[in-house]
Amino acid sequence: MNKTKDRAWFAVFTVPLLFIFTTVVIIPFIIGIFYSFVTWDGIPANPKVFVGVDNYIQIFKDQRFMASAWHTVKFTVLALLSVNVLGLVFSLLVTSKLRVSNAARTMFFMPNLIGGLILGYIWQFLFTDAMEFVGDKTGLHHVFFNWLLNPQFALYAMVIVFTWQMAGYTMIIYIAGIQGIPDEMIEAAKVDGANLWQRITRIIFPLLMPAFTICLFMTLSGAFKIYDVNLSLTKGGPNNATEMFAMNIFNEIFGYGRYGLGQAKAIVFFLVVAILTLTQVAITKKREVQM
Amino acid sequence: MKKASRALFEVLLVVLALAFLSPIYIMVVNSFKNRAELYESALALPHSISFQYYAQAMAKMDFFTAFLNSLTITVTSVAIVVVLASMTAWMLARTEHKLSKFIFMVFVATMLIPFQTIMMPLMQVMDWIRTHLHIPMLNTRGGLIYMNIGFHASMAVFLYHGFVKSIPVALEEAATLDGCSKFGLFWKIVFPMLTTITVTIAILDVMAMWNDYLLPSLVLSDKSLRTIPLSTFYFFGEFTIVWNLAMAGLTLTIIPVVVFYVFAQKYIIKGIAAGAVK
Numbered sequence: 053m054n055k056t057k058d059r060a061w062f063a064v065f066t067v068p069l070l071f072i073f074t075t076v077v078i079i080p081f082i083i084g085i086f087y088s089f090v091t092w093d094g095i096p097a098n099p100k101v102f103v104g105v106d107n108y109i110q111i112f113k114d115q116r117f118m119a120s121a122w123h124t125v126k127f128t129v130l131a132l133l134s135v136n137v138l139g140l141v142f143s144l145l146v147t148s149k150l151r152v153s154n155a156a157r158t159m160f161f162m163p164n165l166i167g168g169l170i171l172g173y174i175w176q177f178l179f180t181d182a183m184e185f186v187g188d189k190t191g192l193h194h195v196f197f198n199w200l201l202n203p204q205f206a207l208y209a210m211v212i213v214f215t216w217q218m219a220g221y222t223m224i225i226y227i228a229g230i231q232g233i234p235d236e237m238i239e240a241a242k243v244d245g246a247n248l249w250q251r252i253t254r255i256i257f258p259l260l261m262p263a264f265t266i267c268l269f270m271t272l273s274g275a276f277k278i279y280d281v282n283l284s285l286t287k288g289g290p291n292n293a294t295e296m297f298a299m300n301i302f303n304e305i306f307g308y309g310r311y312g313l314g315q316a317k318a319i320v321f322f323l324v325v326a327i328l329t330l331t332q333v334a335i336t337k338k339r340e341v342q343m
Numbered sequence: 344m345k346k347a348s349r350a351l352f353e354v355l356l357v358v359l360a361l362a363f364l365s366p367i368y369i370m371v372v373n374s375f376k377n378r379a380e381l382y383e384s385a386l387a388l389p390h391s392i393s394f395q396y397y398a399q400a401m402a403k404m405d406f407f408t409a410f411l412n413s414l415t416i417t418v419t420s421v422a423i424v425v426v427l428a429s430m431t432a433w434m435l436a437r438t439e440h441k442l443s444k445f446i447f448m449v450f451v452a453t454m455l456i457p458f459q460t461i462m463m464p465l466m467q468v469m470d471w472i473r474t475h476l477h478i479p480m481l482n483t484r485g486g487l488i489y490m491n492i493g494f495h496a497s498m499a500v501f502l503y504h505g506f507v508k509s510i511p512v513a514l515e516e517a518a519t520l521d522g523c524s525k526f527g528l529f530w531k532i533v534f535p536m537l538t539t540i541t542v543t544i545a546i547l548d549v550m551a552m553w554n555d556y557l558l559p560s561l562v563l564s565d566k567s568l569r570t571i572p573l574s575t576f577y578f579f580g581e582f583t584i585v586w587n588l589a590m591a592g593l594t595l596t597i598i599p600v601v602v603f604y605v606f607a608q609k610y611i612i613k614g615i616a617a618g619a620v621k
Binding site: 061062064065066068069070072073075076077078079080081083084087096145146148150151152153155156157158159160161162163164165166167168169170173174175177178181182185186216221224225227228263266270273277279280283284298301302305306311314315318319321322325326329330 | 349352353356357359360361363364366367369370373381384385386427428430431433434435438443446449450453455456457458459460461462463464465467468470472489490492493494496497500525526529550553554555556557561571572575576579586589590593596597600601603604608611612615616619
């Protein structure tokens with residue numbers, strides 16, 4: 053009696069969300085695996101032809117896809133570095149008990165609230181117009197030109213925009229980490245004659261490892277899955293030079309109507325993201341120290 | 344000497360923060376300029392303030408409709424996520440059997456799935472529901488809300504689960520002995536204790552849903568249903584080169600975000616730090 057009643061309550065509390073979650077995430081994920089083994093153009097009346105692992109073999113012969121994977125890797129490495137270095141510098145600056153540090157913290161975080169799509173458009177203007185203008189005024193045309201038209205610099209432009217978006221976010225997490233370090237520890241090190249650099253590298257960094265774990269995870273997965281900024285800033289151009297993983301998948305499916313091939317790419321994308329983030333978390337977690 | 348160097352440091356920090364926000368300054372000043380003025384100097388202040396480009400952008404973007412759509416979709420989705428996820432997570436955390444462990448595991452594991460991996464099959468499932476069960480999931484606000492809930496379920500359950508685990512059960516047991524039903528127990532005793540994490544989850548989800556472009560772009564096709572990111576996208580498709588008008592449009596889209604930030608700033612910053620530590 054009591055047991056069935058408990059079961060009924062269990063169902064009342066969990067089934068609504070489980071139902072929605074299953075129809076939105078679980079079922080699509082499972083049938084997504086099936087779609088990756090067929091060729092289909094997305095038109096319901098047309099048959100889905102089973103082709104086995106053909107799609108997966110195709111992927112590796114797809115030059116444009118491999119190029120997009122390479123852009124994504126390059127972008128992610130650069131973004132990982134710049135976001136975290138800047139976020140860490142900001143956090144160290146604003147935790148240094150100054151009157152203006154609260155205001156500065158608020159300002160550094162601000163861009164993170166603006167959606168990726170809109171950020172991309174703002175910077176499109178900065179690169180096409182403001183940069184040209186500065187170039188004209190200063191004569192430094194080799195630095196201040198429209199980066200978005202240059203295949204190599206367009207990728208750096210994306211790194212800048214992503215950094216602008218994410219640095220404030222990682223700053224918040226690093227601040228939480230820094231504030232978790234007891235003041236006495238820093239004071240004791242000072243008394244023992246440790247200089248600023250030693251205090252940062254020997255005490256602050258090791259104790260910040262949990263914050264590193266999270267921030268690297270957030271930036272790694274965020275950079276790898278980037279789509280909005282990519283779409284609004286460069287549309288993948290010039291000449292597909294900034295087409296990332298996520299955009300390539302979208303174009304394959306909804307642009308060219310190669311549903312099966314696109315879905316196989318999507319599955320590969322999932323595997324890469326999962327392996328990469330799990331490995332990173334495992335590595336940084338191992339280096340965390342207990343206080 | 345020490346005081347002087349400190350003041351210098353403060354000034355430097357303010358300058359750095361202002362430089363960091365200069366893209367926003369450039370966006371705003373150019374939203375007031377006419378084309379000739381804009382090409383004269385992209386960085387200078389405008390000669391005069393006129394809101395004509397704002398009026399134009401507002402009309403072309405259907406700003407109020409988009410704003411209301413974004414607001415309705417975000418608020419409803421977040422409210423339902425909070426209610427359903429807290430109920431689910433509490434049950435999962437307070438029952439010891441294998442099923443609840445398994446369900447929790449599934450929620451956590453699926454957090455690794457990128458949206459791009461399920462976007463196409465998701466559209467197929469929603470289309471199937473539309474044609475076979477006659478429930479309009481595509482091109483409706485309700486459908487988008489439903490999918491928002493599904494996508495934000497994992498993270499919310501994960502955060503609530505961790506938080507519930509840290510609360511002692513004694514209070515809940517006492518209420519049960521007093522004859523409180525599970526439903527009453529949850530809403531009167533447990534949910535109020537979850538306020539901190541509820542605020543965190545609500546803020547993270549508001550930011551994610553308000554700014555989301557990809558899912559709404561796949562689900563909503565009617566012009567009248569467009570959210571702010573969607574209407575910005577279409578606006579740019581049509582008016583790219585008219586930069587002053589474009590800047591007015593972008594400034595408009597940022598105003599709600601800034602207002603939200605001013606009011607919720609403390610909670611946003613706390614929420615992100617708390618959400619990350621879990």
